[in-house]
Amino acid sequence: MSFFKLFINFRTINNIFGKPNWFTNIQIMKIPFIKKSTFGLLLLFQMAVAQEHPSLVLTPQSVKDIRAQLGKVPLFDASLADVKFEVDAEIALGIEVPIPKDFSGGYTHERHKRNFLIMEKAGVLYQILGDEKYAVYVRDMLLAYAKLYPTLPLHPQERSYARGKIFWQALNDSNWLVYVSQAYDCVYDFISPTDRAHLEKDLFRPFADFISIGSPQFFNRVHNHSTWGNVAVGMIALVLHDDELLDRALNGLKNDGLPPGMKDSDGGLIRKEGQKTGFLANVDEPFSPDGYYTEGPYYQRYAMYPFLIFAEALQNNKPDLKIFEYKKGILVKSVYALLNLTNSAGEFFPLNDGQKGMSYYSRELVSAVDIAYLFGGKDPSLLSIAEKQARVSLNSPGIAVALGIRDKLAKPFEKKSIDLSDGTDGKQGGVAIIRNKTGNDELTLVMKYAAQGLSHGHYDKLSFSYYHNATEILQDYGLARFVNIEQKGGGNYLKENTTWAKQTIAHNTLIQNETSHFNGDFETGNKFASEKYFYDGSNPKIQIISAKENNAYPGTTLHRTMALIQEDGFERPFLLDIMQVDSKTANQYDLPFYYFGQLMSENFSLETPKSLEPLGKKNGYQHLWKEASATLSEPNAKISWLDEERFYTLTAVTHPNDEVLFVRTGANDPNFNLRRDPGIIFRKKNAKNSTFVSVLESHGSYSTVTESAVNASSSIATLEIVYEDPYYIGVNIKNKSGVSSLLLFSTKDNSAVKKHQLKIKDKTYKWTGVYYKTTNK
Amino acid sequence: MSFFKLFINFRTINNIFGKPNWFTNIQIMKIPFIKKSTFGLLLLFQMAVAQEHPSLVLTPQSVKDIRAQLGKVPLFDASLADVKFEVDAEIALGIEVPIPKDFSGGYTHERHKRNFLIMEKAGVLYQILGDEKYAVYVRDMLLAYAKLYPTLPLHPQERSYARGKIFWQALNDSNWLVYVSQAYDCVYDFISPTDRAHLEKDLFRPFADFISIGSPQFFNRVHNHSTWGNVAVGMIALVLHDDELLDRALNGLKNDGLPPGMKDSDGGLIRKEGQKTGFLANVDEPFSPDGYYTEGPYYQRYAMYPFLIFAEALQNNKPDLKIFEYKKGILVKSVYALLNLTNSAGEFFPLNDGQKGMSYYSRELVSAVDIAYLFGGKDPSLLSIAEKQARVSLNSPGIAVALGIRDKLAKPFEKKSIDLSDGTDGKQGGVAIIRNKTGNDELTLVMKYAAQGLSHGHYDKLSFSYYHNATEILQDYGLARFVNIEQKGGGNYLKENTTWAKQTIAHNTLIQNETSHFNGDFETGNKFASEKYFYDGSNPKIQIISAKENNAYPGTTLHRTMALIQEDGFERPFLLDIMQVDSKTANQYDLPFYYFGQLMSENFSLETPKSLEPLGKKNGYQHLWKEASATLSEPNAKISWLDEERFYTLTAVTHPNDEVLFVRTGANDPNFNLRRDPGIIFRKKNAKNSTFVSVLESHGSYSTVTESAVNASSSIATLEIVYEDPYYIGVNIKNKSGVSSLLLFSTKDNSAVKKHQLKIKDKTYKWTGVYYKTTNK
Structure with missing residues (x-):
């Protein structure tokens, strides 16, 4: 078969391809004994066979269509040339199928990973270019795997809740099968029926069974892991035309025998009671x-x-x-x-x-x-x-x-600004992304009021991050892991991911009594989501997201309202943040802001200790060095910093005896797994109901070339809570030219048609809907 | 005059300028009563006058030449359009000449600075474009200064050793006069003789006298400050055709009455005994x-x-x-x-x-x-x-x-690689810059073995920094100052510039007994320079700089030899560093490496303290937090880190009981004036003669998009001092494939023709010149 196919491919490509450029290096086998008159017959024969394979991503028709376009579509041709260059280099190195040993980042892991990525590409090259060397490469490597696989015990690294055989996780084994199914599909016709029978018996079927029936705790969940598992089984099912396997992929294992409440290695729940499984459930949920x-x-x-x-x-x-x-x-x-x-x-x-x-x-x-x-x-x-x-x-x-x-x-x-709901039914909170773009300058608020996020979720209800283009102004720390870097814990999640990155204090949101949301308990967190209260991204002058969290701390409700406001008298839009805490008991409340850059000034005196102590003992506090602190007396605290040639000022409403803490990550971090990033924490002690109000301005610029500092100071003269009761909050921002921006916000009624009336300092305000905003010059 | 000039300018420009684009906005005064026949006469008259002014940077001939090219030279036209745009915007804002009050970064400072920069540009625009509005702007602003200047006492900010009147430093006053002389020169003919007399009497002459005769401690030194002062006086001297003033500028004040040993505000010496002064001395020395x-x-x-x-x-x-x-x-x-x-x-x-x-x-x-x-x-x-x-x-x-x-x-x-001598005679050490460039990747070693560097010098004999393109791999901290940012100490030098940035421990060089070079004493440091021993940048495979320091610590000599070596078996060139210390007494030696990025691994166990203490009490040590430490036992210490998607490994030869300290700046820094940057310090205690040898590799890459870590580990198997006596040192670097790179270096004889012979482990090596380098595969 292969001789015939190659001949046809060669003809086809030559007919359609005006200028053979990158593919001139392809070795073409000339078959002189086949005469031109036999061409029609060969073509028919070829098409009859090819209707079966490839059948996954490529099909005989799509291959034909692609070949007809070769040399005519620059980006496709360039991508093809890149892949060909990459695969040719690997073929030149030869086939290596080592005995599994390492974690991610280690040699055997990276080699097997590269093998499946290259096999898939080689299969595609065989189909598109018709050069047999690619098929030979895939076949020979598959045969090597078929020889190795039956000999393999579980992978020697024991860290995973679902170990693989080729890799330390069944997850990576599934990656392998998703890609290799495509490679096999592409070279199916090239491989002899005997070899195919061998591959299917000794490699593909036991492989698919192992990651499904053999690893139900991995396969039968709703999680990105099981998505890979389901798809791996589904892809090979389609290649093998095996409907039982396909059903397993789409609908999960009927009986998995898993005990309820079982957890994975990251502490994530395997499966809720009565939960559907399989690929479709992973799309559904x-x-x-x-x-x-x-x-x-x-x-x-x-x-x-x-x-x-x-x-x-x-x-x-x-x-x-x-x-x-x-x-x-x-x-x-x-x-x-x-x-x-x-x-x-x-x-x-x-x-x-x-x-x-x-x-x-x-x-x-x-x-x-x-x-x-x-x-x-x-x-x-x-x-x-x-x-x-x-x-x-x-x-x-x-x-x-x-x-x-x-x-x-x-x-x-x-x-554009967008509010994305979370949850199967869209009712488990969400993530709002509020953008304000002027020319090439974009400020972006990312406010998270979503569900727990399964085992990879963080305890960070109502947290946010803030960007200037791709620069983080206020950051979300992200994970504590160096993916695929072997030196760092085998490239896996580091201990500090649990002890720091997932904890509430690692995020720009409220922490009560130095305890993470839901007390850091996954099962509790998994039951609840925050609640959207109000979103309006339609008016570029004032875009608002407001959400409530009622379960993070029993007996306490959090209501955060954030507005990106574009106002005359300010160089750039500013971010207004209102965090209202309502509790039945008196507590300590911390609200952190993790910034970047160098502190410029603050309008209060700082106490800096002679030696640094961790801020606390647990829940992430043990990872923060307390670099400085202050007890506040002025009605506004003002802190300015410089980062990437821009100035920022955070102005906060404060009350007597409020504290400010200047912190930095890195305490109790013996392996230097954490970055040393700074943060500012506003702290209120022994308080029941508390409201944190702040405005973050981005202003001015500094150039190290002209050494010119432009608009280096905040434009805000005063920031004031002018009204607050259980139903309303009013905030006034007065700039240095005397212009006042007043925002009145209904905190209990989010109806768009409700009429409100409020008297503040002898003046009565009337409006319809959730908020009222005015500017007085 | 101005009417006539304008007319001619208008004609000239219109004749030569094909497409009037940016200059269509220029207000052209039409003068209908002047007939075309009078044009020749007017032109002659114009030229006769203009031969006198402008006479500094522009001349009547150069103005003519420039005008003839307008519209034909894109980069010049674009620069002209930019300047015109900037000046027009300032003119639209109106003239502001505030009473001096602020430090750099403050309003009055920045306004006066902008005034002189814009006046110079406006003067040039007047000459090139001939639009009178620019001359009017300069004249009116000069008149405002002439009104203000006689009323001014010394600037109210008292920090400078030589206060100005418009600015807090005579230095900035001199900046003003350098620029404004040019502006005045450009509009000289435009201003009436009466106004000129007024300006010269009330502004320019007293101004020039004040920064020279009135500020001898500023004017009569060899320093960038006095260069500005000399030039300010010289420029106005040329405009006024005043030879006495010009002589003062070129040759300094004859009698300045300055006490010997006087210091400036940064601790810099004003003037050595018998030193020449004035502009020419500032060029000479x-x-x-x-x-x-x-x-x-x-x-x-x-x-x-x-x-x-x-x-x-x-x-x-x-x-x-x-x-x-x-x-x-x-x-x-x-x-x-x-x-x-x-x-x-x-x-x-x-x-x-x-x-x-x-x-x-x-x-x-x-x-x-x-x-x-x-x-x-x-x-x-x-x-x-x-x-x-x-x-x-x-x-x-x-x-x-x-x-x-x-x-x-x-x-x-x-x-290219270059070795720049320091000192009037080129014999006070120097700075070597060694570069290795392959494609777009350049590694650059900057090794400093120069003189003190006057009052802005640091105590950092034989220090270095190391770059990958514009990325600092090992940094020189630079200064501790935020130039022109008012919030940070008025934009001036911060206290930490003296207590940290100038200290030896802030640099990648050797510190004995936690004391800076020359005991941090400026006058002592100013007497000595390091000594070049050997430089060869001619062979890209091995480029070497070697220098000695005999005076930083009395009784101790330092000899540092650094080589950038390009070797088979290594992905990129590596940096070999040999620091030999020879002392009459037993001391503690510290050798820091200030890196950037995240630590990946080390081949020894780290002790991390529960709370952070400063590393020491003075000489910069008080600004370092001790984050971790280790006592070494292996013959090689290996430390790897990741920065900007590249891996780095420092391999050092160590001896039993050597210590490694992991530090970070920021201790005793109550105003957060310092960056929080990490460093690694190798420490040897109670040692007389000591040799520090290390190799820094740059290797591999990491991509956060592909999550692929390539060549993440060091290629060095062992690093060894194979020979050392008072005359030679031999270092062998064996890579993981078994390839050995041997460098033999003559440490006392730097003759290029000297023949050497050395027996190491039964093998005899012979060579001519300072070093011998071989690779054994």
Whole structure:
């Protein structure tokens, strides 16, 4: 077969390909004994066989269509050339299938990972270029795996709740099968029936059984882990045309025998009572109707590849399932949610466990954007993202995107303010992203009032982060892990992820009595979500998100209202933050702000200790050095800092005996696993009801070249709570030119049509809806 | 006059200027009663007058030449348009001449500074565009200053050793006069003789007298301060054609009555016994024959403007002085030295007091590069720097550069390894810059073995910093100051500049007994310089700088040899550092390495304290928190870190009971004036002769997008001192593939022709010259 195929491929490519450039290096076998007259017959024979394989992502028809476009679509050609260069280099190095030993970042882990990534690419190259060497490479490596796999015990590293055989986690074994199923599909016809029988018996079927039946605690959950497991089994099921396996993938194991309440290695719950499992349950449950994935964008990115590549395979093989219409087209919608969850550099906001710097330039997002484009109605704004990615997948979605770009159909993908609901039904809180863009300057507020986020969730109800373009003004710490860097705990989660990164004090939100939300208890946290109170992103002059949290501390309710306000008399929009705490008991309340840069000034005197002590003993407080403190007496505390050539001033309403603490991470960190980042904590002691109000200004600039400091001081003269009762709060911001901005906010009634009336200092204000905003010059 | 001039300007511009674009906004006064036939006469009259003024930087001829090119030289036109836009905006705001009050960064300081910068530009615009509004603006502002100046006492801020009247320092007053002399020169003819007499009597002459006769401690020294003072007096002298003033500028005050040993506010010596003063002395003394300025590049940049602008004015007015040939053309040479003292982003290495981020994009360097081009033989490589600067000065040098760029004459300015001598005679040590560039990756070693550097010098003999392109791998802290940021100590030097930044422990060099070099005594330090032992930058495979310091600690000699070595078996060049200490007494030796980024691993166990204490009590040690420590037992200590997506490993030869300290700045810093930067200190206790040997590798990469860690580990298996006696040292570096790199170095004889023979482990090595290097595979 292979001789014939190769001959046809060669002809096909030569016919359509005007200028052979990058593919001139392909070794073409000339077969002189086949005459031109036999061509028609060979072609028919070829097509009859090819209708069966490839059948997952590529199909005989899509391969034909792609070949017809080779040399005509620049971005596709460039991506193909890159992949060819990469795969050729690996083929030149030879096949290595080492005995599994290492954690992520270690040699055997990285080698096996590279193997599955390269096999998938080699399979695709074989289909597109028709060069047999790629098929040979895949076949020989598969045979090596088929020889090794039956000999493998569980992976020697014992840390995971679900160990794999090739990797330390069944999760990574599943990654392997998702990619290798595609490779096998591409070279299926090339491999002899005897070898195929051997591979299926000794490798693929036991592999699929091991990660499913053999690892129910991994396979039968709702989690990004099991998504990979389900899809791995589903992909090989489609290649093998095995409907039992496919059903297992789509609907989970019928009887898993798992004890209720079982936890994974990160402390995450395996499965709730009566929960559905399998791929469809993993689509149903973690995505909100807006496409937000409850674990957060970092893991959504990770899961996007199996979700979408399997959806594409299902669409090709089981079109009646209409997977892209499932749950109102949630899979495509989720790609948009993910793109909106990025800063101006395309980096995901590091909500929950998320490694900073991960972005829509990752391979998962290239494939996701391509698939969303082709199966989601060819939205031209996705093309502008693909243009930035500067590569496409080597399949139908990829060539569709590359054609769109070539034909100049791309339109800008405009990220506007958006409020993304969380929860299967969209009623478990959410994440609001409020943006204010002027020219190339974008300020972005990311306010999180979502559900727990499964095992990768942080205890950070009503927390937020704040950006100037891609620069973090106030940060979310993200995870405590160096993914795939072996020196750092085998590339896995570090202890400090639990003791610091997940704790409430690591976030810009309220902590009561130095205890994390839900007392840091996963099961409790998993039951509750914050509650949206009000969102309005329609007026660029004032955009508001307001949400409540009633369960983080029993007997205490938190209500946070944040507004990004664009006001005359201020150089840039400022961020107003109102955090209202209402408790039955007297408590200590801490509200941190984790900034970056160098402190410039503060309007109170600081006490700095001679030696540094940790701020507390547990719940993350043990990781903070207390660098300075102050007891406040003025009605406003003002703290300014300089970061990346911009000035920032935080002005806060304070009450006598309020404290301010200047802290820095790094205490009780014997392995230097944490960054040394600074924070400011406002503390109120022995208080029942308390309200924290602050305004964060971004102002001016400093250049180290001109050495000119422009607008280096805050524009705020006074910040005042002018009214507060159980139903309303009024805040007034007076700038240095005497202009007053007044915001009145109804805190108990969020009806848009409700009429309000409020008398403050002999003046009566009347309005309809949740808030009233006025500017007095 | 002004009517006539304007008319001519209008005609001239219209005749030569094809497309009037940016200058269409210029208000043109039409003078209908002047007939075309009178044009020739008017032109003659104009030229006769104009031969006298402008006469400093612009001349009637250069103005004519510039006008003839308007609209034809894109970079000049763009620079002109930018300046016009800036000046027009200031004119629209109106003239403000406030009563002096503030430090740098404060309102009155910044306003007066802006005034002189804008006046100079307005004067130039008047000459080039001929629009009277610019002359009116300059005249009116000068009159306002002439009204204010006689009423001014000394500036109310008392911190400076030489207070000004408009500014807190006579230095800034001098800045003012350097710029304003040029403005006055440009509008001289426009101003009525009466007004001129008033300005000269009430403003310029008393101003020049005050900063010279009135401030001898400022004017009569060799220092960047007095350079500004000399040039200020010299510039106004040239405008007023006053030879007595000019002599004062060139040769200083004859009798200054200054007590010997007087100090400035930064502790710098005012004047050595019998020292020459004035501009020529300031050219003679601080520049080495290689053009290195003893204060370091940051202040060289600052002084470059008065040096060169005055040189240009002298060339125009006193060509017989041949100022550009003075001291073998040192002024132009110094521009090259300065350009070589930059990293790949054009930022100056922050030697001595230097604010990081200052670069050749500063206004001083724009003017310096333009002048060096025109008066230094039109070197096309300077054009490539000017292209990056993307603007030119609005004068003859500027248009020459812009023409060169337009005519595509630019060639790359290639920064090669260079050893710059320090000292008037080039015999007071120096600064070696060793570069290794492959593609876009440049590693740069900056090794300082210079003289004290006057009052802005640091106590950092044989210190170094190390760069990957513009990224600091090992840093020089730079200064402790936020120039022009009022909140931070009025923008002036902070206390921590003395207590931290100048101290030896703030630098990557050896500290004996926790005491700074020369015991931190300026006068002692000022007497000595380190001694060059050997430099060879000719072989890219191994570039070496070696220098000795015999005076920093009486009874102790330091000999540091550093080599940037490019070797097979290593991904990138590595840095070998050999610090030999020879003392008559037993001491404690500390050798710090100030890195950036996150620690990855170390091959020894760390002790981390529960609370942080400062490392010491004085000499900068009081500013370091001791974050961790270890006592070593292995023959090699290995410490790895990750910074900006690259891995680094420092491998050091250690002896039993050597210590390693992990430190961070920020202790005893009540105002948060210091950055919180980490460092590693190797400590040997109670030792006489000691040798520190280490290798710093840059290796691999990490991407937060692919999450792939490549070559994350050191390639070094062992690092060993294989031989050491008073005359030789031998170091062997064995990599993990078994390849050995051996360096044998003669430490007492630096002759290039001396023959050496050395027997190590039964093998005899023979070579000629200072070192022998071999690789055994």
